[in-house]
Amino acid sequence: KAGVTQTPRYLIKTRGQQVTLSCSPISGHRSVSWYQQTPGQGLQFLFEYFSETQRNKGNFPGRFSGRQFSNSRSEMNVSTLELGDSALYLCASSSSYGELFFGEGSRLTVL
Protein backbone atom coordinates (compact mmCIF):
# COMPACT_ATOMS: atom_id res chain seq x y z
CA LYS A 1 0.00 0.00 0.00
CA ALA A 2 1.54 3.30 -1.08
CA GLY A 3 2.03 5.93 1.60
CA VAL A 4 1.22 9.61 1.57
CA THR A 5 2.95 11.34 -1.32
CA GLN A 6 3.82 15.01 -1.29
CA THR A 7 5.14 17.05 -4.19
CA PRO A 8 7.35 18.88 -4.67
CA ARG A 9 9.79 17.81 -1.95
CA TYR A 10 11.82 20.99 -2.13
CA LEU A 11 11.14 24.39 -3.61
CA ILE A 12 12.50 27.91 -3.45
CA LYS A 13 10.36 30.99 -3.96
CA THR A 14 10.80 34.71 -3.50
CA ARG A 15 8.76 37.06 -1.38
CA GLY A 16 5.43 38.00 -2.91
CA GLN A 17 5.14 34.88 -5.02
CA GLN A 18 2.60 32.14 -4.44
CA VAL A 19 3.07 28.42 -4.10
CA THR A 20 0.92 25.33 -4.49
CA LEU A 21 1.75 22.07 -2.73
CA SER A 22 0.17 18.74 -3.53
CA CYS A 23 -0.68 15.73 -1.41
CA SER A 24 -1.91 12.30 -2.45
CA PRO A 25 -3.32 10.40 0.52
CA ILE A 26 -3.23 6.70 1.16
CA SER A 27 -5.75 4.91 -1.01
CA GLY A 28 -9.15 4.86 0.67
CA HIS A 29 -8.39 7.68 3.09
CA ARG A 30 -10.83 10.56 2.87
CA SER A 31 -9.30 12.90 5.43
CA VAL A 32 -6.29 15.04 4.58
CA SER A 33 -4.68 17.41 7.06
CA TRP A 34 -1.93 19.95 6.57
CA TYR A 35 0.66 21.06 9.11
CA GLN A 36 3.40 23.64 9.09
CA GLN A 37 6.65 22.92 10.91
CA THR A 38 9.18 25.61 11.73
CA PRO A 39 12.04 25.59 14.23
CA GLY A 40 10.44 28.37 16.24
CA GLN A 41 6.79 27.30 16.30
CA GLY A 42 7.05 23.55 15.92
CA LEU A 43 4.25 21.60 14.24
CA GLN A 44 1.14 23.67 13.75
CA PHE A 45 -2.19 22.57 12.33
CA LEU A 46 -3.27 24.40 9.19
CA PHE A 47 -6.51 22.75 8.10
CA GLU A 48 -8.22 19.45 7.50
CA TYR A 49 -10.37 18.33 4.60
CA PHE A 50 -12.79 15.45 4.60
CA SER A 51 -14.79 14.48 1.52
CA GLU A 52 -13.90 17.76 -0.23
CA THR A 53 -15.09 19.89 2.71
CA GLN A 54 -12.92 21.79 5.15
CA ARG A 55 -13.67 20.25 8.52
CA ASN A 56 -11.24 22.12 10.75
CA LYS A 57 -9.04 25.16 10.40
CA GLY A 58 -6.07 26.32 12.41
CA ASN A 59 -5.05 29.85 13.27
CA PHE A 60 -3.37 30.94 10.07
CA PRO A 61 -4.02 34.00 7.89
CA GLY A 62 -6.19 33.84 4.82
CA ARG A 63 -3.09 33.65 2.60
CA PHE A 64 -3.09 29.97 3.45
CA SER A 65 -5.79 28.02 1.68
CA GLY A 66 -6.49 24.51 0.59
CA ARG A 67 -8.84 22.28 -1.24
CA GLN A 68 -9.59 18.63 -1.73
CA PHE A 69 -10.64 16.89 -4.90
CA SER A 70 -13.12 14.09 -5.40
CA ASN A 71 -10.29 11.55 -5.46
CA SER A 72 -9.20 12.82 -2.00
CA ARG A 73 -6.03 14.40 -3.33
CA SER A 74 -5.42 17.76 -1.73
CA GLU A 75 -3.59 20.94 -2.52
CA MET A 76 -2.62 23.84 -0.33
CA ASN A 77 -1.78 27.29 -1.58
CA VAL A 78 0.12 30.11 0.04
CA SER A 79 -0.18 33.49 -1.61
CA THR A 80 1.97 36.59 -1.20
CA LEU A 81 4.79 34.62 0.35
CA GLU A 82 6.67 36.06 3.32
CA LEU A 83 10.07 35.07 4.67
CA GLY A 84 8.35 33.55 7.69
CA ASP A 85 6.51 31.09 5.49
CA SER A 86 9.73 29.14 5.06
CA ALA A 87 8.93 25.80 6.61
CA LEU A 88 8.37 22.11 6.19
CA TYR A 89 4.77 21.57 5.12
CA LEU A 90 3.46 18.19 6.09
CA CYS A 91 0.40 16.43 4.81
CA ALA A 92 -1.29 13.60 6.69
CA SER A 93 -4.12 11.30 5.73
CA SER A 94 -6.52 9.33 7.83
CA SER A 95 -9.36 6.93 7.20
CA SER A 96 -11.79 8.95 9.31
CA TYR A 97 -11.11 9.41 13.00
CA GLY A 98 -7.91 7.49 13.37
CA GLU A 99 -4.21 7.82 13.42
CA LEU A 100 -2.61 10.17 10.95
CA PHE A 101 -0.16 8.91 8.37
CA PHE A 102 2.28 11.62 7.38
CA GLY A 103 4.12 12.22 4.16
CA GLU A 104 7.76 13.26 4.00
CA GLY A 105 6.82 16.90 3.56
CA SER A 106 7.51 19.74 1.18
CA ARG A 107 10.32 22.03 2.27
CA LEU A 108 9.65 25.60 1.19
CA THR A 109 12.33 28.25 1.29
CA VAL A 110 11.28 31.87 0.74
CA LEU A 111 14.06 34.28 -0.25
Place this chain on the structure above:
Amino acid sequence: DAKTTQPPSMDCAEGRAANLPCNHSTISGNEYVYWYRQIHSQGPQYIIHGLKNNETNEMASLIITEDRKSSTLILPHATLRDTAVYYCIVRVNTGNQFYFGTGTSLTVIP
Protein backbone atom coordinates in the same frame (compact mmCIF):
# COMPACT_ATOMS: atom_id res chain seq x y z
CA ASP B 1 -2.55 25.71 22.65
CA ALA B 2 -0.48 22.56 22.87
CA LYS B 3 -2.49 21.04 25.74
CA THR B 4 0.48 18.84 26.65
CA THR B 5 3.73 19.38 28.55
CA GLN B 6 6.81 17.24 27.99
CA PRO B 7 10.43 17.50 29.13
CA PRO B 8 12.52 18.99 26.33
CA SER B 9 15.11 16.24 26.29
CA MET B 10 16.02 12.85 27.74
CA ASP B 11 18.81 10.33 27.42
CA CYS B 12 18.49 6.57 27.58
CA ALA B 13 21.07 3.79 27.47
CA GLU B 14 20.76 1.38 24.58
CA GLY B 15 18.87 -1.75 25.60
CA ARG B 16 17.21 -0.10 28.57
CA ALA B 17 13.60 1.01 28.81
CA ALA B 18 12.88 4.60 27.85
CA ASN B 19 10.07 6.18 29.86
CA LEU B 20 8.77 9.41 28.35
CA PRO B 21 6.34 11.38 30.52
CA CYS B 22 3.60 13.73 29.40
CA ASN B 23 1.23 16.00 31.30
CA HIS B 24 -2.19 16.78 29.85
CA SER B 25 -4.04 18.12 32.86
CA THR B 26 -6.78 19.87 30.83
CA ILE B 27 -7.73 16.86 28.76
CA SER B 28 -11.45 16.32 28.22
CA GLY B 29 -13.22 13.04 28.84
CA ASN B 30 -13.50 12.11 25.19
CA GLU B 31 -10.09 13.28 24.00
CA TYR B 32 -7.52 10.68 23.05
CA VAL B 33 -3.81 10.77 23.81
CA TYR B 34 -1.60 10.00 20.84
CA TRP B 35 2.14 9.54 20.60
CA TYR B 36 4.15 10.21 17.49
CA ARG B 37 7.85 10.43 16.85
CA GLN B 38 9.82 12.32 14.26
CA ILE B 39 13.25 11.41 13.08
CA HIS B 40 15.11 14.39 11.71
CA SER B 41 13.52 15.88 8.59
CA GLN B 42 11.08 13.00 8.15
CA GLY B 43 7.33 13.03 8.61
CA PRO B 44 6.05 12.10 12.08
CA GLN B 45 5.43 8.41 12.64
CA TYR B 46 2.49 7.06 14.62
CA ILE B 47 3.41 5.04 17.71
CA ILE B 48 0.35 4.41 19.86
CA HIS B 49 -2.80 6.00 21.24
CA GLY B 50 -5.25 5.52 24.09
CA LEU B 51 -8.26 6.94 25.88
CA LYS B 52 -8.42 5.50 29.40
CA ASN B 53 -6.84 2.08 29.46
CA ASN B 54 -3.21 1.19 29.12
CA GLU B 55 -2.26 0.12 25.62
CA THR B 56 0.55 -1.96 24.14
CA ASN B 57 1.64 -2.67 20.61
CA GLU B 58 4.77 -3.93 18.93
CA MET B 59 6.49 -0.57 19.29
CA ALA B 60 5.63 0.65 22.76
CA SER B 61 3.35 0.72 25.77
CA LEU B 62 1.19 3.62 26.87
CA ILE B 63 0.34 4.06 30.54
CA ILE B 64 -2.43 6.58 31.30
CA THR B 65 -3.10 7.62 34.89
CA GLU B 66 -6.54 7.00 36.30
CA ASP B 67 -7.37 10.73 36.35
CA ARG B 68 -6.08 10.95 32.77
CA LYS B 69 -4.00 14.02 33.59
CA SER B 70 -0.75 12.39 32.56
CA SER B 71 0.67 9.48 30.63
CA THR B 72 3.95 7.70 29.99
CA LEU B 73 5.22 6.20 26.79
CA ILE B 74 7.48 3.22 27.36
CA LEU B 75 9.93 1.93 24.78
CA PRO B 76 10.87 -1.38 26.40
CA HIS B 77 14.31 -1.89 24.85
CA ALA B 78 15.59 1.31 23.31
CA THR B 79 17.85 1.10 20.27
CA LEU B 80 19.90 3.76 18.52
CA ARG B 81 17.18 3.98 15.86
CA ASP B 82 14.76 5.19 18.54
CA THR B 83 16.64 8.50 18.75
CA ALA B 84 13.99 11.01 17.71
CA VAL B 85 11.66 13.74 18.92
CA TYR B 86 8.63 12.20 20.63
CA TYR B 87 5.35 14.09 20.64
CA CYS B 88 2.53 13.54 23.08
CA ILE B 89 -0.67 14.82 21.51
CA VAL B 90 -4.24 15.36 22.56
CA ARG B 91 -6.61 14.93 19.68
CA VAL B 92 -9.65 17.15 19.51
CA ASN B 93 -12.61 14.87 19.07
CA THR B 94 -14.27 16.92 16.37
CA GLY B 95 -11.83 15.95 13.68
CA ASN B 96 -8.26 15.16 12.93
CA GLN B 97 -6.90 18.31 14.55
CA PHE B 98 -3.82 17.33 16.50
CA TYR B 99 -2.08 19.72 18.87
CA PHE B 100 1.63 18.99 18.71
CA GLY B 101 3.61 20.38 21.61
CA THR B 102 7.35 20.89 21.62
CA GLY B 103 8.04 17.21 22.19
CA THR B 104 10.85 15.38 23.94
CA SER B 105 14.13 14.87 22.14
CA LEU B 106 15.20 11.36 23.10
CA THR B 107 18.82 10.39 22.60
CA VAL B 108 19.68 6.71 22.92
CA ILE B 109 23.27 6.34 24.01
CA PRO B 110 25.36 3.31 23.01
